[in-house]
Structure formats: structure tokens, C-alpha cells
Amino acid sequence: MGKHHVSATVNGDPVEFLCETRQTLLDVLRDELNLTGSKEGCGSGDCGACSVMVDNRLVCACLVLGVEAEGRNIETIEGVAQGEKLHPLQKTFLEDAALQCGVCTPGVIVAAKALLERNPDPTETEARYWLAGNLCRCTGYDKIIKAVMNAAEEMRGA
């Protein structure tokens, strides 16, 4: 059996790719589609650096097979900003210094965006538990949580 031919939508654009069964969605995004914004920190769903949306559900791309993407709508960090316009979360992450090395940041922003789409007014505790699957070793989470809360407030006001 050769490779699977998969058609999907990524960040609003139709894409086609070939993949082997064992390739994960993360492998496909990074290696086949050159979307390297999603990072691999563990490959086992423990760090969240590869967080993406599949049909509006937040997942670790390392725990989804590429072939499962057939017909799915995938959103990655590369699709969060609209052209030149940063998402409110991207703005508050910059303003609130919510990143240090920045390698967890794409996954955190994708996950936080999913939170705010479901719960526009989360408590600090809700935000912390929602983001428990996104490890950050630099910030101690303080400024990340503040940036999420500030973005939530801004989005509610908008």
C-alpha cells in the first residue's frame, strides 16, 4: 500500500497531501505543508505545543493521524492572525510579555482562542485548567494567564 491521498482545508485553504499511515497530522503540517508554527515538544500529547483545531475541536496534532484529516477543517497558529491584523490574544501576549522563549506560544494561543470561543468570560481557575495541557517552562504561567484574561476582556468589549 502506498501513501494516502488526503484532501482537507487548512486555515481556510483547500490542501492536498500524501502521507503514510504512521505520519501524524503534526508531521504532515510541518513536513509536507511547511507549516512549522505548530511545534513538537513531546510527541505524546503531554505538552500542547502542537495544539491545532480540527473541525473546531482543540487537539494535539501529534495525536491525530494525517490520514484522519481527510475532509476536515484544520486551523493552525498560522491562521490565527487575519492578514496584518493580529488576534486580540496575539496582541495581549505581546503587550503583557506572556512569552519568553516563545516555543510554547503558538500552542498556547491556539488553545486559549479555543477557550475564549467557548467561554468568553472564564475565571482564572477555568483558564488555568483549560491550559493545563500546554506546558510552559519559562513564564511560570502568570503572564500567560493575565494575557488570556485581558484578551477575554477586550473581546467581550469589542
Place this chain on the structure above:
Amino acid sequence: MTQIQFAAPGTVADAVKCLADANGGAKILAGGTDLLVQLRAGHLAADTIVDIKHIPEVRTITIEDGGFRVGAAVSGAELGEHPDVRRAWPGVVEALELIGSAQIQSRASLGGNLCNGSPAADSVPAMIAAATICTIAGPDGQREAPVEDIVTGPGQTSLAIDEFVVSFFLPPRPPHAGDAYLRFIPRTEMDIAVVGAGVSLTLDDEGVCTAARVSLGAVAPRLLLVEDAAAVIIGTRLDDTVLEKLGAAASAACDPIDDKRGTVAYRTKVAGVLTRRAAAIALERARAN
């Protein structure tokens, strides 16, 4: 490099055929949160991966005879969004929701959690306490089995190579019934249970417990249905003395190991603590229903 075949059957019958054709070399993909980790670690000997998520019965929640039929691959997020199941079986819903992160919740399922065969699976003690029945499909059609009969040892199930779990039946709830599941992990999230305890109980109009099931996880090679512990609370009002005895009975049922997640002494003691605490929550819920 050996290629792994991939199949995404759309019906139960096609899925059974895929399994039969693979002759034991197939692995079922539901949410993949365990399967892909094993694949990546090289611990998975599979010729074929069978994705069952395109089968409607596996993905839906329906009300049936006053209870609920939950597809084996319904995700934690989907189950949690179903208000009726949460009202009837909050312990089962919360147990599934405890697994992993928000990311994992989009994928992790009752069927996957059960068939992965881990003695530390979170949703399974809650399902055992709930007297959940599995519907299993095979070449001769479908059969039913209690959840506690599926896992026979770490990573081992009683399913034949051409069988898979299609759905779970959560029975209807009488008045004054409640369930709860608690687990202990070192962090607040993201860990595998060191101990898990599920309790389901029913009270009569006077508040006396008429039926109860207690199940423990991560304290033995298999998930335990602890009838001795249930017997302690049946016929009582679950006052503090009874809850202490319940805890002692739960601890007595443990046959744990020392490993990287906990010690024998720790698991044995905390199994009692969590069973007592879970029973108190189940009691409160039963009284409110």
C-alpha cells in the same frame, strides 16, 4: 519500512470484516490518545489501523429505555456537552473528563479508555460503579457484557480479535440515585491516576442506601468491583462511621504495586480516602435527586 494499512469503515459490519481480515494484526483507532503514543514509542505491532469514527453508532449518544446509549468513540468533550447524561451520571461524565487536557478531551473516549486495558483508566471505575453494559460487535452479530468483564489484565481484554466495542449502555436512574468518581494524581491535571475510586448508590425515600456499587482503579492488576465495600453502605444512611468503614473496606480490597507513580502503602491508604470522599459526593447527589 513496513507500511501500516489504514481503514475507515462506515458500518459496524465493515469494521468487523476489517478486523477479521487482519487476523489479529489490527488495532482500533478511536481517539488515538493512547494508540498514537504507543505507535510513536514503537510499542505497537499493527499491520492495520481501523478508524471506527466513521460508524454512526460509535459516535452518537441516544436515549434508550430511560437510560443512555453512548457510542464507544464519543469524545469526552461531546459527552460533557450532553446535559442529560451529565444530570443522570455525573460521576461517569466527570471521570471521562478527568482524562488529560482539553486537547485530549476532544478525542479521548469511553471505548478507548476501556480497551486500552490500563488498570489506571479513569472512566472505567466510574462505568463499573454505574453497572454499564458494553455492546460488542463481532462476526456473529452483537453481544452484551458488563464493563468489568472486558479488561482481563494490563493491556489485555476479553474481546476476540474480530470484535470491538460499539457502545455503552448507562442504565436509567431511579429517584435518589447519585454517582461520583475521584482520582488522585500528583499534579492537578495531566497525570495518570495513582488511585481511582467510583461509587454509585441509590437511597430510599428515608435516605437509606438500597443499592450501591464501588469500583477501584490503579490498586490492582485489574480494575476492581468491590462488593465488600458496597455491602458496608447498603442498608445504612452513610454516616461518618459508615464512611470510615467503607474506606477501610476499600483499602482492604487493594492489591497494588510500588511503581513510579505511587507506593503500596500510599495506594492502599488513599484508596480508602477517595472511596469515602467519592461516596460522600454520591450521597449528596442522591439526596438532591
Place this chain on the structure above:
Amino acid sequence: MGKEEQQLKALDKGKYRYIGTRPVRPDGVDKVTGRANFGADLKLADMIHGSVVRSPHAHARIKSINVDKATALPGVKAVVTGADFPMLSPSDRIPGVAPLSFYDLSRNVIARDKVLYDGHAVAAVAATTVAIAAQAAELIEVDYELLPHVMKALDAMKPDAPLLHEDMFTAGVEPKPTTPSNVSKRVAFTLGDVDTGFAAADVVVEHEFNTETVHQGYIEPHACVATITEDGMASIWCSSQGQFMVRAYTARVCGMEVAKIKVVPSEIGGGFGGKTTIYLEPLAVELARRAGRPVKMVMTRDEVFRATGPTSGGHAHCKIGAKKDGTITAASLQLEYEAGAFDGSPVALGCMTGFAPYDLENVSIVGYDVVVNRPKSAAYRAPGAPVAAFAVESTLDVLARKLGMDPIALRENNAAKEGTQAAYGPKFKRIGFEETLTAAKNHPHWSAPLGPDQGRGIASGFWFNIGGNSSASVMINEDGTVIVATGNPDIGGSRASMALMAAEVLGVDIAKIKPQVADTESVPYSDLTGGSRVTFATGKAVIEAAQDAVRDMKERAAKIWEVDVDQVEWRDGKAVAIETDKHQPLSVADIAGMAGKTGGPISGKANINASGAGPGFGTHICDVEVDKETGRVTVIRYTAIQDVGTAIHPSYVEGQLQGGAVQGIGWAINEEYIYDADGRLENSGFLDYRVPVASDVPMIDTVLVEVPNPGHPYGVRGVGEVPIIPPLAAVANAIADATGLRMTDLPISPPRLLAAIDAAK
């Protein structure tokens, strides 16, 4: 001292225009959009993929390696083993407090006759796909003769312990030993006479402590791409804490000249000291040489835990005596640190830091560096200091309780200050330790009420901070915008600090300044990013380079105006002619626009070996709640107070305090390497190596105490390392307050604490 420097020194903090502000970091947008390129993000044409064969054994002799099956696999392009690398001499080492042996480094990169830990690299293979490379790695047959292993320092020090290195003789003891040992060295620091001191004490307390190996836990695994031409010119793109370090080390291990290796730094996804050495780069270079194609190597998380530098666990014995009034009369500390498979634990640094916050007359400190069958330790944020401080600050807490004294008051009674003689050598210049204690005492956290099962702890910490070699170029573009290039990878926002300091000197808006981390062929040498040196030392280089550019621009203005250069002053980003209003002030853009007529392009440069690093002190307050039935410890409130000198970008300074505190909390409660009886690592993933998650911790309040460092034009002190030092004891002291139990072994995991609670009943 130049005029500009005098002006700068005369400025007090309130007058800074840019320093102390919080602009958006220059590299920020790329990092929130996913555009930033980290170590694993580069792809080159014709690139192939490398995989490493690692030892499954803790200690074994390599009898033979057969690569035939791997080489025969279609798609495999190259295989290397230890035999393909030059054998370095044991004398090939850089001595010092943190010695570096290239002999050991080379054997850590790839094993020669023996493997010394589970995960030790034995061979490497490159193939056309990642999957083929992994399959080929499994086909490499290594015949091992198993040897007995030893995992703990105290076991390894026993006379009958299995020996890791037959050629290791303990240094620092007289007479020189004649039998080999797992103890690579003994270090000692003495002040006064502890026997007299302890005899004079009213109260003496002593405790023993044990800690486990912990890992830096950066989220980005090690990764690199290497290519090499047929004439031997190599290029390496990689994530590291020092492109010049990678170049120097790779050159040594591969036996190449430095000029034949170009290292291009990628963004770095966390290091915390763990990326101050090399693992993959020489393998990638040699595979690329044999394959004739670029080779990419990316570690899995499993490899990161098994094979890259954790920091030492070990044993500590601390004894402190004091008068009833809280005056410490004597203090002793003995440390045994596990170096891992090769010598070089940070035990000396532990010895030097443990008592450094205190002004003590009689001190005795002894440290032992011990090799064991674990991965070679690497630096981890204030290497050596957290474990020493855990012992000292826990013992002080016991002492305070025994004396019936407030623990802050006890520390204030004995606090080091300007002029204090530290046991490790120097006399302190102006330091801010007392100020952190005062801030702690006055903080509302210290006096807030506690609930049932809750407790509060306090602990302090010291870190040297270092200077070292740094270079900087400040290039004035033709439109007046500015490039600031340095040779230090930006781990936590240092580009923002470089831009702020350049802006301050140039008087140019921060938005016009673009800081860059340059490759090894675009800026002169810099020491690596570590020791909390970058904002201090590289910052100093940036300041001097900017001053150099200002000098040049003043000369250009003088030329334009046809006046003497001493008639030109630099004010608010403009050249101004003094004592005349004949000439309109010239902006950077004006001068840059006329550069061609005044002598050509304009830039400033500075290459320095910075001295005058200012020591850093911190004091942390921690509240915990303990579930006495499960042993769970929840940190419910946390305040980190630190003398940061001058906060150049306060947000990123706060971030250092917060991140360090949470790493320390993880170390205290849950993080540890767990080995099985055969010496195999059982928790080589983020599932069971439990770093704190967002829901584990509260907000981390910070107090930035600013006692300017007299050794830096803007008063900068390093800030990155101090914050991981106090938390271990702060947490343990809080648990003692909540439970009455003194926990001396880390991590204070739920099973360990519950066992102690039950034993005390």
C-alpha cells in the same frame, strides 16, 4: 572615563527615557504568529535525517558494533560510531570552577569503549526519511558486556562501588590518592574556626538532606541541521545557548579548525543552562560529511530526558550554631553531588553559594564531585545553588523555630552587606540582600492570615552573576534606523533589553532599533548565554558600541559644521553644536543621510571582557495548603522578591522571577528522575516527569528591589538565576509550618509526605 559615560552615571533612574519601560519585544510578532524559526524548523534542499543509537544499559563495555544491516537498508546514507571521531587527550580540558573536559565531552557525544548511562549515544545513522533512519538505528547491533552500575553519590563513594573511570583519582586531597575513585574532586572553603564557633553557640541544629536528579525541562528538544562541503566547510543551524560555544565544541570533537565551521543560531525554545553544551552537532557534521548531504537531527523527548544534561541530585549535611539573640556563631555544610557519567557537577558552586547571603565568622564547607551512571549533568539555572540553599535555608528555618525568632529577623541579624567577607573569597560591594528582607517583612503577604492546614515559609538565595566576553555592533542605517547585533542567543527577551540600552545611549526611539542575534561570522566572539550575563555583559558591550557610534556621529556633525568635535554634544538623539545657534541640530537620520560625504558608513563596535558583575539576592514567601489524608501540597500564594539592580525591561525581569519560582516549586514537590533497578530511566516523558502545569500554581507576585550594581553604567545585575534558588526551602519551610514536619528529602511528593504524616501520628 568618557564624557558620555560620566553623563550616564550622573543620570538617576527617573531620568531614563527608555530603560524601565515595557515595549513590545522586537521578536514578538514572529513568536505569536508561528513564524519564528526554532531548531527543528529548518529544511534544506536534499536534506536527510539522522537518528542516534543509544545505550539501553546503565554501564557496559562495548565489545563490538556491527552496522552492516543498517548500512544495507535502502535509504541509509551514512553511519558513524565512536571510531569515526578523533580520540582526545584527558589533558584536553579548560580548568576552573566549572571545568570542561573535551575528552569527556567527546565521549559523551558518542561513547567509545564503554557506555556509562541509559541513553548514552553509541552510533548515529542518516537516511532519506526519519522513519528509515529510526529503523536503521534499530538494525545496528551493539554487543555489550554488562558492568555493575551505581546511581547515588553516597553509594558511588563507597570503597567497593563499581568504578566508572579507571583513570579517575580524587583531586583536592592530600596525599594524592593512588587508587581510582568515583570522586573526581574534593573542594573546601573555610573562614575562621567552626569548632570554636559551635562551642560558643547556645543552640546548634543540624540536618541531612537528599535530592534527586531534575531536568531543565525546556519545551524545545535539541535540534540541528548540518552541512559540509567537499572542501570541509561546515555550516550548522541549531538551537543553543551559544553559537560560538557550538562552533568551539564541535570543532574540538570533530578535529576541525574553528574557521571551517559556521554556526547560525535559530530561535531557542528554552535552555535554562541545558543548552550550554552540545550533543547532536558533531554527529550531524560527520554524517553530513559521509553522506554528502545536509543532515537534520532532532531529539525525541525521550532522548532529551535520557541523554541531555539534567542537574545533580545529591546529599547535603548542614549544621548551624547561634547565640540566643540569633547571631550565628558557626556554620558548616557538606555536599555530595552526582555529576552524572563524567565529572563536573556544580558542587563547587553549591559550596560557594549556600552561606553567601550571610555575614559569618566561622564557616566550613566541603564538597565532593561524584560520578554515577546517570547522564552527564549540565548547567541548570544557578547550577549547584538550589540544593545547597535547600539545606541551608531549611536548617535556618529550624534554627529560627528553636530560637523562637521570626525567620526574617534571624536572616536580618546575619545578613551579608557591603564589605561582608564571603566564605568563597570576595568582599561584597554594594548588594541588596537586606533590602529584599525588608521588602518581605513589609509585604502584605507576610502578615496575611492563614487558614487550616495552611502554612507559610520564607527562604533566600544568592547567585554570583557573571560578566565575560561579549561583542556588539551598532550599525546606523542610511535612513537613521539602527541594527544592534550581538553574539548571544535570546532566551527570554534579551533582544528587548539590548534595544532599550542602545536606545538610551543613542536617544533614538526603540521602534527604530532592530536587535539581532548574529551568526558566528557576522559578529566577533561572545561567551554563551548563561550565568545571567547577557543583559549585564552583552548589554555593556551594546552600550559601549552605541557610545562608539555616537562618537562617530559627533565627528560627522563636526565635519558637516566644520567645527571642532569637542564643540558637538549628543542630546536626545541629536548632534547639537554648543556655544552657537548657527547650526541646526542633526538627527541620526540627518547624519546617516550624509554619511557618504563625511567618511562612509557609520557604525560602532565594542569587544569587551566585562567585569563588575553584581551579585544577586532574592527572598521568597510561599504559602501552601496540605491535604493531610493524601499528602498533596498546593501552593496557594507565592511572592518572589529580588534585588535586580536596574530592571531594563521590568516585564521580562518579572518573568524571570516568576518562571524561576515555578521551576523551583516543581523541583520541591514533584520533579525527579526515577530509575529502575537496572539503572534505566522510567519517566523519560512529560507524563511522569511532572513539571508544573498552569493549574498547579497561583499567580507569582513579584517585588523588584532596585539596588543598582556599581559595576554597570545603568546598574544592571543578572536576574535569571537567583529565582530558582529560594523556592525549594520556601516550599519545605511552608510545609513545616503547615504540618510540623521537617521534610529533608526532595521531591516532597504526596507519597513521601503522607508517609511522614502517618509516621508522626
